Amino acid sequence: MMNARRVTSQDVADAAGVSRTTVSLVLNKVQGAKIREETRQRVIAAARELGYVPDAAARALVSRRAQIIGLVLTRRPDQVTSDGFLTQLLDGLLGVIKQSGLRLLIEIVDPEHQKEAYLELIRAKHIDGVILSGPRYDDDALRTLEEEAFPVVLLGQLPDTNHYSVDINNRVASRIAVEHLLGLGHKEIACITNADLSYTAATERLIGYQEALEAAGLSLNDELVGYGDFSPESGYAAMMELLGRDVRFTAAFIASDEVALGAQAAIRECGLRVPDDIALVGFDDLPLSRYMDPPLTTISVPAVQLARQASTLLIKLLKGEKFYERHVVLKSPLHVRESCGAKLSN
Amino acid sequence: MMNARRVTSQDVADAAGVSRTTVSLVLNKVQGAKIREETRQRVIAAARELGYVPDAAARALVSRRAQIIGLVLTRRPDQVTSDGFLTQLLDGLLGVIKQSGLRLLIEIVDPEHQKEAYLELIRAKHIDGVILSGPRYDDDALRTLEEEAFPVVLLGQLPDTNHYSVDINNRVASRIAVEHLLGLGHKEIACITNADLSYTAATERLIGYQEALEAAGLSLNDELVGYGDFSPESGYAAMMELLGRDVRFTAAFIASDEVALGAQAAIRECGLRVPDDIALVGFDDLPLSRYMDPPLTTISVPAVQLARQASTLLIKLLKGEKFYERHVVLKSPLHVRESCGAKLSN
DNA sequence: ACGCGTTACTAACACGTGTTAGTAGTATAG
DNA sequence: CTATACTACTAACACGTGTTAGTAACGCGT
Known part of the structure; x- marks a missing residue:
C-alpha cells in the first residue's frame, strides 16, 4: 500500500x-x-x-553514536504513577537534550527482579550515556559501569563509587527541616520516609532526621518512623499507622511532598489539624505543595535545575570533555509555609 | 583506558x-x-x-525496526513540570512496552515553533510507531502521517482524520460533570479549561460545559470562562481573575484536576469555602485528587488504562495486524467526593 | 617539459547484523 | 546403483551511512 x-x-x-x-x-x-x-x-x-x-540506524552504526540519552528509573511502573518529581526532571532533561539535538529514552527497571536489565540497553549501544535517577545501594550494574568508563551521571549519589553525580545534600537538608521543627518547640517528631531504604536518598534523609534529634539530645524511637513508597497512598497509610500506634507526636517530618500529601489527608480524616495538632514539614517542594491546605513547609529541591545540570554534564562527557567537577551539589533551602506552624514574617 | x-x-x-x-x-x-x-x-x-x-544500530539497519516507540507530547517542557496525567501515561506505557521488549523514546515538541519537528524523528526511522498524547487542531504533521500510513495511535482525537485513537468522550464527560452541578441547584457555573483551545480535548470539554448549560436553558456567559494551561499556577491565576470579575458564580467546572488544585487554593485565599461558597468539579481524577481538602469531585479518566490500550494497539499494528477497532472509547464516570457539596450516600 | 601543490571531487571500505541461496554430506526410495 | 530428500550448516549480499585514501584537472614556477 x-x-x-x-x-x-x-x-x-x-x-x-x-x-x-x-x-x-x-x-x-x-x-x-x-x-x-x-x-x-x-x-x-x-x-x-x-x-x-x-537514516538514524545507519548513522548510528557507522558513527558509533546513537544520539540518544537514557533516563533510567529503578522502580516499578506503578511507582511512577504519581511522581511529581519525575515530571520536573523531564522538564529539565528534555529542554537541554533537545537543544543538543539528542533524544531521551526512558527505561524503567524493576528493582526486585531485574536490577541490572539496563546494562543490556548499554551493551546494545542503544544509548550513548545514562542519567540514573534515584540510585540504590544494591545496584551492582552501576559498579560495573564504572569499570567500563561508560558515561553515567547520577541524580543522587551512590557511596563507594566515583560516578559523576548531581544532587543535593539530603542528610543536611533533612537535619535543617527537623531542626526547624525542634526550633518551634517540638520534642516528639515523627518521620515518614520517601521510599524504602534501599534508595540512598531515603536512607540519607532518615539519617538526617536522626542526627537532628540526637544533636538535640532527644532519643530515637522506632515507633515514630513510618515508611513511604513514593505515593500519596503510602503516606496516607503510614500516617494512619503512626496515629494508631501508642505514641504521641506533635510534628512530623515527611521526606517527600507526594507522601506528605497523603499523610496530611490522613491527619485531617482523623479529625486533627495541621499545624495545630501536628506540624508538618515535607521534602521536594513540588509545584503542588504550595497549593496544599495549609501550604506545605518543605525542603526546596531544585529538580529542574538538577536535571539541567545532569544532562549538561552528561553531554559534555559525551563530547569527550573530561575532568569536570565530579560531584555537583545544589542548594536545597527550607521553604517555610504554613504547615509547620511557624509565624510567617512579611 | x-x-x-x-x-x-x-x-x-x-x-x-x-x-x-x-x-x-x-x-x-x-x-x-x-x-x-x-x-x-x-x-x-x-x-x-x-x-x-x-548491536542495536546494526540490527535496526538491517531489520528496519528500531524497536522503539515514540511518545510525542506537543508542549513546551515547562508545561510538563507538574503534569500528573503524564506520569500515569508513563506507568501504562512503560509496563506494556517493556513486556514486548520495546523501548520508549519521549519527544517533546514546542507547539508554537516546531509543530512538525517529530516528523524528522519518523523519517529518520528512529522510531517504529508513535503514540501522540493531546493532539492539537493545528497539527498538520498528523495529517501527513495518515497519508504515509505510518503507525500512529492518538491518545485523544483529531477530527477529519482516521487515525487510530484511544480516548474517553470528553464532551459527554464534561456534560455529566456540569449536569451534576446543575442537579445540585447551581445556576451560575464558571468554567476553567484545562489548556488552550488548540488542544482538541480542551475544546471538547468546553463544549460539553456549554451544552450542559444550554440544555438546562441557561445562557452562556464568556465572563464565566477562564483558561488554564496544564498547571496549578494557571488555575490559581484563572480563578483569581474570575473572582475579580464582576460576575457571580456558586460553582465551577475545572477541566483538569491539576488546574483545579490551583483554583481551589485561590478560592481559599479569597476567604471563600469549597463547597459552601463555590462547589468544584474537576477532570482527570489524578492520584492526588482524593487527598485534596476537600477531596475533589472529578471525572475519572482511566489514564493508565488508556495508555495500556494505546500501546497494546500500537504494538499490534507494528506486528502487521490491521483492521482493529479504529476508535476505542473508555468510560470516564463522575467520581463524587466532597468538593461539589453533594451528600455522599454510604 | 616537468614537478609540485591545490582544488574539487569520487571509489571503496567499514560499521555489525539478518537473510537468501547454495552446498557438502548422509539417509531414503526405486 | 542412482535419484531424491533432508540435515546441518556457510558464503555472500544487503541495509545506508561516515570517512580515508586517492585521482583527475589545473595553475605555477623553473
Whole structure:
C-alpha cells in the first residue's frame, strides 16, 4: 500500500549529479572539505526537494553514536504513577537534550527482579550515556559501569563509587527541616520516609532526621518512623499507622511532598489539624505543595535545575570533555509555609 | 583506558567454531532453521561467555525496526513540570512496552515553533510507531502521517482524520460533570479549561460545559470562562481573575484536576469555602485528587488504562495486524467526593 | 617539459547484523 | 546403483551511512 521506498543519500547524489560522498560532506558541513559553492547549493536543493532525512540506524552504526540519552528509573511502573518529581526532571532533561539535538529514552527497571536489565540497553549501544535517577545501594550494574568508563551521571549519589553525580545534600537538608521543627518547640517528631531504604536518598534523609534529634539530645524511637513508597497512598497509610500506634507526636517530618500529601489527608480524616495538632514539614517542594491546605513547609529541591545540570554534564562527557567537577551539589533551602506552624514574617 | 573492543557475532562464531550465520540463527531462535542441539548449546555458551549483546544500530539497519516507540507530547517542557496525567501515561506505557521488549523514546515538541519537528524523528526511522498524547487542531504533521500510513495511535482525537485513537468522550464527560452541578441547584457555573483551545480535548470539554448549560436553558456567559494551561499556577491565576470579575458564580467546572488544585487554593485565599461558597468539579481524577481538602469531585479518566490500550494497539499494528477497532472509547464516570457539596450516600 | 601543490571531487571500505541461496554430506526410495 | 530428500550448516549480499585514501584537472614556477 505505502512503501514509497526510502530516500537515501544515493538518491540525493543522483539528483544533484554528484557522488554520495559529496552529499555527505555537504549535509554534514564537514570542515576541511573543499566544495564549490554552486555544488553545495545543488546538493542542498536536491536534499530538500526529495525530503531526505538520514537514516538514524545507519548513522548510528557507522558513527558509533546513537544520539540518544537514557533516563533510567529503578522502580516499578506503578511507582511512577504519581511522581511529581519525575515530571520536573523531564522538564529539565528534555529542554537541554533537545537543544543538543539528542533524544531521551526512558527505561524503567524493576528493582526486585531485574536490577541490572539496563546494562543490556548499554551493551546494545542503544544509548550513548545514562542519567540514573534515584540510585540504590544494591545496584551492582552501576559498579560495573564504572569499570567500563561508560558515561553515567547520577541524580543522587551512590557511596563507594566515583560516578559523576548531581544532587543535593539530603542528610543536611533533612537535619535543617527537623531542626526547624525542634526550633518551634517540638520534642516528639515523627518521620515518614520517601521510599524504602534501599534508595540512598531515603536512607540519607532518615539519617538526617536522626542526627537532628540526637544533636538535640532527644532519643530515637522506632515507633515514630513510618515508611513511604513514593505515593500519596503510602503516606496516607503510614500516617494512619503512626496515629494508631501508642505514641504521641506533635510534628512530623515527611521526606517527600507526594507522601506528605497523603499523610496530611490522613491527619485531617482523623479529625486533627495541621499545624495545630501536628506540624508538618515535607521534602521536594513540588509545584503542588504550595497549593496544599495549609501550604506545605518543605525542603526546596531544585529538580529542574538538577536535571539541567545532569544532562549538561552528561553531554559534555559525551563530547569527550573530561575532568569536570565530579560531584555537583545544589542548594536545597527550607521553604517555610504554613504547615509547620511557624509565624510567617512579611 | 577502556575500549575492550565490542564483542560481535563474529567473535561468538569463532569461539563456537561455527559461522556467523549459525550464531544468528541460534540466538534469534529462527523457526525453520535446522541446528543440531549440541551446536546450539555451544553457540549459546559462547555467547554467554563473551557477554555478547547484538548491536542495536546494526540490527535496526538491517531489520528496519528500531524497536522503539515514540511518545510525542506537543508542549513546551515547562508545561510538563507538574503534569500528573503524564506520569500515569508513563506507568501504562512503560509496563506494556517493556513486556514486548520495546523501548520508549519521549519527544517533546514546542507547539508554537516546531509543530512538525517529530516528523524528522519518523523519517529518520528512529522510531517504529508513535503514540501522540493531546493532539492539537493545528497539527498538520498528523495529517501527513495518515497519508504515509505510518503507525500512529492518538491518545485523544483529531477530527477529519482516521487515525487510530484511544480516548474517553470528553464532551459527554464534561456534560455529566456540569449536569451534576446543575442537579445540585447551581445556576451560575464558571468554567476553567484545562489548556488552550488548540488542544482538541480542551475544546471538547468546553463544549460539553456549554451544552450542559444550554440544555438546562441557561445562557452562556464568556465572563464565566477562564483558561488554564496544564498547571496549578494557571488555575490559581484563572480563578483569581474570575473572582475579580464582576460576575457571580456558586460553582465551577475545572477541566483538569491539576488546574483545579490551583483554583481551589485561590478560592481559599479569597476567604471563600469549597463547597459552601463555590462547589468544584474537576477532570482527570489524578492520584492526588482524593487527598485534596476537600477531596475533589472529578471525572475519572482511566489514564493508565488508556495508555495500556494505546500501546497494546500500537504494538499490534507494528506486528502487521490491521483492521482493529479504529476508535476505542473508555468510560470516564463522575467520581463524587466532597468538593461539589453533594451528600455522599454510604 | 616537468614537478609540485591545490582544488574539487569520487571509489571503496567499514560499521555489525539478518537473510537468501547454495552446498557438502548422509539417509531414503526405486 | 542412482535419484531424491533432508540435515546441518556457510558464503555472500544487503541495509545506508561516515570517512580515508586517492585521482583527475589545473595553475605555477623553473
